[in-house]
Amino acid sequence: MVGIYKFTNVIDGKSYIGKSKNITRRYNHHKRLAGGEADGFNLYVDSVMREVGFHNFEFMVLEECHPEELDEKEKYYIKKFNTLIPNGYNISFGGRGGRFQSIKSFEEIKEIQRLLSDTVLSEAEIGRKFGVTDVTISYINVGKIWKNENVSYPIRTLSLNRIITPVHCERCGKAIHKRNKFHLCQSCYSKKKGEHIPPKELLFEELMGSSFEAVGRKYGVTGNAVKKWCEKYGLPNHAYEYRKLRDLRDKH
Known part of the structure; x- marks a missing residue:
C-alpha cells in the first residue's frame, strides 16, 4: 500500500x-x-x-x-x-x-554535531545549511534526537547559542536593535530628521523627479518622514499627486 x-x-x-x-x-x-x-x-x-x-x-x-x-x-x-x-x-x-528537508545521513548528523561543538554558527544558521529548522538543531544539541552515547550533552551551552553582537547608535552610543537600518537611536534619528529638512522649493523639485523613498534615502530618513515634511510645507504628500503634476508638466 x-x-x-x-x-x-x-x-x-x-x-x-x-x-x-x-x-x-x-x-x-x-x-x-x-x-x-x-x-x-x-x-x-x-x-x-x-x-x-x-x-x-x-x-x-x-x-x-x-x-x-x-x-x-x-x-x-x-x-x-x-x-x-x-x-x-x-x-x-x-x-x-x-x-526544509529531513537530515539525510548519519554523516550529516556528525557534521551538525561538529558545527555545534567547534563553531559559533547559530542553530538557525546550521539549520539552513542542512535544510531543517533551528528546533531540529536544538534537539540534536541536547541529545533529544539522534543521541550519540559517545557525545557529552548539551554539545553547546545556551550562552553560546545566544551570542549577540551589540549594536550602538552612531551618534550617542546608546544600544539599538541590530536591524536598525539607520544606525541611530530614536532620539538621534528625530534630531537628524530636523537637521536635514530641505527648503520647500527644493523638496518639491526633488519629488517631481523621484519617489518619497528615494528622496528619503538621500537625506537619511524614511519615505514617511518625507511625507511629513510635505504636510508641514503644505505640499502634496501622495505619489499619485506627483504623477498627475508630472503628466501636466510633460504635456506642456
Whole structure:
C-alpha cells in the first residue's frame, strides 16, 4: 500500500506524519526500531516510541495515493495536523527538494554535531545549511534526537547559542536593535530628521523627479518622514499627486 500514515501518542496527543511506498513494511520497521530490534536511522518519533512504548501510539492510514504524489501529500498532512516539532514529531515540513528537508545521513548528523561543538554558527544558521529548522538543531544539541552515547550533552551551552553582537547608535552610543537600518537611536534619528529638512522649493523639485523613498534615502530618513515634511510645507504628500503634476508638466 502506497500512501500517508499517522502515528499519534495517546499520552501527549502529539502525532507524526509519514509516507511510504509500502506502509505495512514501514509500520513494522517503526515497531522494530521502537523495541530495539532493528538497526537503522532512527527518527525522532522512533526515540519517543522507544521511551514511552510502541503500544502507546495509535496508527492510521490517512490516504492512499500514487508514488509521485507522496511528497506533496506528506507536506499537506504535516501542515493540516500541525505535526512539526515542538507541536508534533516531524522534524521537517516534508517532501523532497523544498526549503526544509529531513537530515539525510548519519554523516550529516556528525557534521551538525561538529558545527555545534567547534563553531559559533547559530542553530538557525546550521539549520539552513542542512535544510531543517533551528528546533531540529536544538534537539540534536541536547541529545533529544539522534543521541550519540559517545557525545557529552548539551554539545553547546545556551550562552553560546545566544551570542549577540551589540549594536550602538552612531551618534550617542546608546544600544539599538541590530536591524536598525539607520544606525541611530530614536532620539538621534528625530534630531537628524530636523537637521536635514530641505527648503520647500527644493523638496518639491526633488519629488517631481523621484519617489518619497528615494528622496528619503538621500537625506537619511524614511519615505514617511518625507511625507511629513510635505504636510508641514503644505505640499502634496501622495505619489499619485506627483504623477498627475508630472503628466501636466510633460504635456506642456
